Amino acid sequence: MKKIMALVLALILVASLATCGGGATTTGSMDRQRTNVSSGSTPSSAEILLSGDIGGEITISCYDTMQYKAFLEDAARLFEEKYPGTKVNVETFSAMPEIKTSEQGGNKMTMVQMQDDPQGRSDYISKVSTALMSGESADILAMDVLPIQKYIESGQLENLTSYMNTDPDFNRNDYPENVLNAIEYKGGTWFLPMDYAFDYYAYDTTLLPNASGFGTGSAFTVEQLIGLAEDSFDGSSKLFSLSDYTKRSGGMWGTLLNENYTAFVDLENKKANFNDGSFAALLESVKQYSEQGYIPKGATGQADAGAMMQRAGEEAVDRFFFKPKNAFNLISLFTRNLGMRMTIMAEGDTMAIGDDDEIAGIAANADSSVPFTYSQAYGINSNSANKETAWAFLSFLLSEEMQLNTNLSVTALPLNNAAREKKMETTLTSTMGKQGGELNENHLEAIAKYNEAAEQLSGLINAYVLEDATVNDMISSEVQYFFEGTKTADEVASVLQSKVDLYLSE
Amino acid sequence: MNRFEKVISRGKSIFDCKTKAEAARGLKSLRIHAGALFLLPGLIGFIIFYIWPFFISLGYAFWDKPVNGSFVGFKNFLDLFQNKAYLKGLGNTLRFIGISVPLNMALSLGVAMLINKLRRHKEPFSLVFLVPLVIPSGSMVSFWKSLFAYDGALNGLLRTFGIAKINWLDSSLALFVMVLIFIWKNLGYNMVLYLSGLSSIPKEYYEAASVDGAKPWQTFRHITLPHLASTSVLVLIMSIINSFKVFKEIYLITGSYPHDSIYTLQHFMNNMFSSLNYPRLTTATTILVVIIALFTQTLLRLERKASE
Numbered sequence: 001m002k003k004i005m006a007l008v009l010a011l012i013l014v015a016s017l018a019t020c021g022g023g024a025t026t027t028g029s030m031d032r033q034r035t036n037v038s039s040g041s042t043p044s045s046a047e048i049l050l051s052g053d054i055g056g057e058i059t060i061s062c063y064d065t066m067q068y069k070a071f072l073e074d075a076a077r078l079f080e081e082k083y084p085g086t087k088v089n090v091e092t093f094s095a096m097p098e099i100k101t102s103e104q105g106g107n108k109m110t111m112v113q114m115q116d117d118p119q120g121r122s123d124y125i126s127k128v129s130t131a132l133m134s135g136e137s138a139d140i141l142a143m144d145v146l147p148i149q150k151y152i153e154s155g156q157l158e159n160l161t162s163y164m165n166t167d168p169d170f171n172r173n174d175y176p177e178n179v180l181n182a183i184e185y186k187g188g189t190w191f192l193p194m195d196y197a198f199d200y201y202a203y204d205t206t207l208l209p210n211a212s213g214f215g216t217g218s219a220f221t222v223e224q225l226i227g228l229a230e231d232s233f234d235g236s237s238k239l240f241s242l243s244d245y246t247k248r249s250g251g252m253w254g255t256l257l258n259e260n261y262t263a264f265v266d267l268e269n270k271k272a273n274f275n276d277g278s279f280a281a282l283l284e285s286v287k288q289y290s291e292q293g294y295i296p297k298g299a300t301g302q303a304d305a306g307a308m309m310q311r312a313g314e315e316a317v318d319r320f321f322f323k324p325k326n327a328f329n330l331i332s333l334f335t336r337n338l339g340m341r342m343t344i345m346a347e348g349d350t351m352a353i354g355d356d357d358e359i360a361g362i363a364a365n366a367d368s369s370v371p372f373t374y375s376q377a378y379g380i381n382s383n384s385a386n387k388e389t390a391w392a393f394l395s396f397l398l399s400e401e402m403q404l405n406t407n408l409s410v411t412a413l414p415l416n417n418a419a420r421e422k423k424m425e426t427t428l429t430s431t432m433g434k435q436g437g438e439l440n441e442n443h444l445e446a447i448a449k450y451n452e453a454a455e456q457l458s459g460l461i462n463a464y465v466l467e468d469a470t471v472n473d474m475i476s477s478e479v480q481y482f483f484e485g486t487k488t489a490d491e492v493a494s495v496l497q498s499k500v501d502l503y504l505s506e
Numbered sequence: 507m508n509r510f511e512k513v514i515s516r517g518k519s520i521f522d523c524k525t526k527a528e529a530a531r532g533l534k535s536l537r538i539h540a541g542a543l544f545l546l547p548g549l550i551g552f553i554i555f556y557i558w559p560f561f562i563s564l565g566y567a568f569w570d571k572p573v574n575g576s577f578v579g580f581k582n583f584l585d586l587f588q589n590k591a592y593l594k595g596l597g598n599t600l601r602f603i604g605i606s607v608p609l610n611m612a613l614s615l616g617v618a619m620l621i622n623k624l625r626r627h628k629e630p631f632s633l634v635f636l637v638p639l640v641i642p643s644g645s646m647v648s649f650w651k652s653l654f655a656y657d658g659a660l661n662g663l664l665r666t667f668g669i670a671k672i673n674w675l676d677s678s679l680a681l682f683v684m685v686l687i688f689i690w691k692n693l694g695y696n697m698v699l700y701l702s703g704l705s706s707i708p709k710e711y712y713e714a715a716s717v718d719g720a721k722p723w724q725t726f727r728h729i730t731l732p733h734l735a736s737t738s739v740l741v742l743i744m745s746i747i748n749s750f751k752v753f754k755e756i757y758l759i760t761g762s763y764p765h766d767s768i769y770t771l772q773h774f775m776n777n778m779f780s781s782l783n784y785p786r787l788t789t790a791t792t793i794l795v796v797i798i799a800l801f802t803q804t805l806l807r808l809e810r811k812a813s814e
Binding site: 151 | 517570571572573574589590591592617656659673677762763765768769774777778781782784
């Protein structure tokens, strides 16, 4: 033991001497290299990288085997054609969904059923994390289920700002500046979304005929809308609807939590704030809304989308003041009166936009910021051996050609400005083509209105809320006790303060 | 000639010795080398699976990232001592050891003395306290959970007496739950060690004390305790080592982020592994190894002095 101790001390002494003598230099003994751009790379190092040839093999890793995989495989094929000598491998992890086909009245129906698999996600994260720690991970990582913030903090993701600024083929003006600014974290851009989506509220014009202040230039929180509509609520009519772009499943509680997330969890500064009474008040308010009949009984807690759908089918949902709608998207809003059967579906579409619904405004957070989400996003592994090709592939994914790919989300808006302008037209042309028709003047007018509304709403975006899955799990499991009635709101808030604070301080 | 052949030839040469002293020296040398041979397989395994990985991981403590990292000297160590979670884990671990180890030693000594005084049925009583040692931790977790849950059996019992429910696992009372689980698990082990220590004290000492009119407390203080000094040092070391093992049960009951009163160093290190912060993990491990090594050395030195 003495000898081991002596050896430990000797090693520490050696290490300390090395620190004094050489400063922060690398040694060959541990096989470390400094040739790559580190997470805090400078424009000059990006220049060096980008001056290299695009070639060789890169690998992209994603969890999803449906949308991500289809989009990436298309992109890989086109990229290899564009840059001969390159090879792009796409690795996916999740199990293939169950596909059932049946025939009804001569029509063939295909149903794709995806099961939520928390264990599968966890296994994938472990696999990627282990690969990153051993330096064997893929060159490009899809930000579908991975803990983005942890990877940024631990330097696993390459800072893309210098690439965006240095690459002559990448023009920032081709993308909405407010969205690019919103994804910056700690002074860097660590991943790039392929598209963006936002929630918006619609109101029933027959029930609120004298409403003012609504429109594509407005932003509201749920509580603001409830405040505005409380006088008009007769206990039997639904006044507002919420789009379901961002998969904010979980009913009223999920929506309110999202709106106030940054007030309770400050990931950047590693602080938790559940103890000042606002979290407990928020919990109590959800219970209150339920008791007042504003929302369905039992829809207070966090629930999965399937449970929400089942409940929506069982209950007379129109009774309620506020109700999330599935497949309630801008395209269906602007095509509802065109007499065409739209095939735009999202997550088991059963409820479409009402004839009397109009846009009330974009969904805002309690701090007045307007957030967005994405359907696909990618980052570059900071230890990738082929960063120049990885960056070339990433910027290729943002090209107009790839941004109009049908495997990218139908409802989300492409990040590329030119593609976004053409997306509605492309979608409608495709739909009409399938139905044996062509676009007429009404269609073109709807497209123009859609583009105008989409741009106005998009212009309000100024935030991307980085969430932490561990914190979300803590909140989810504790909040459950409140809705079950086994803990008070203050008890839940106190426990969360202690746990989240501890987690963030690690 | 390899080392094995040298040992064999040395063994043969003993028969050629002319004096007894020469033969004794030869035998001693042979014993040492044969001993080394028998130790070698275990030593190789120990080096490969413990010492070598420790030194590899020690290297990470001086780098900012495991792959393509930069050498940062003692920065990780300095950062660690400013990390709120680490300091909380360290403080809680010391607090837990400070409460549970003396309590466990006192209780196990008491139980050992009681069993030692029994004239009949010693074995069944000893067995009762040894049962927790052989029950797998996993199978006990659901029991502890259902006992201490907010809607668990214990709170149900309290309610029948009109007492309000207590949040056993999500309040500062969680520490006492942890101490209870530790004592339940380790009492029997320490009791066996103390029973063996008690059996080695000559009965004549007690008889002489009785003849001299010594009271039970005097007998305990002047005969039992001094003769159990070396056993107590062993029990202390084993208790401290076992106190780190209680993490398994606590982790299974309360998860990665329990109430902050029972957040220990193992929680911190386990979470650092999950969050890919290998440099911080290995820095914490290195400090823990140094602390345990110094502590064990000090205790063994004290034990040697006490036995002298």
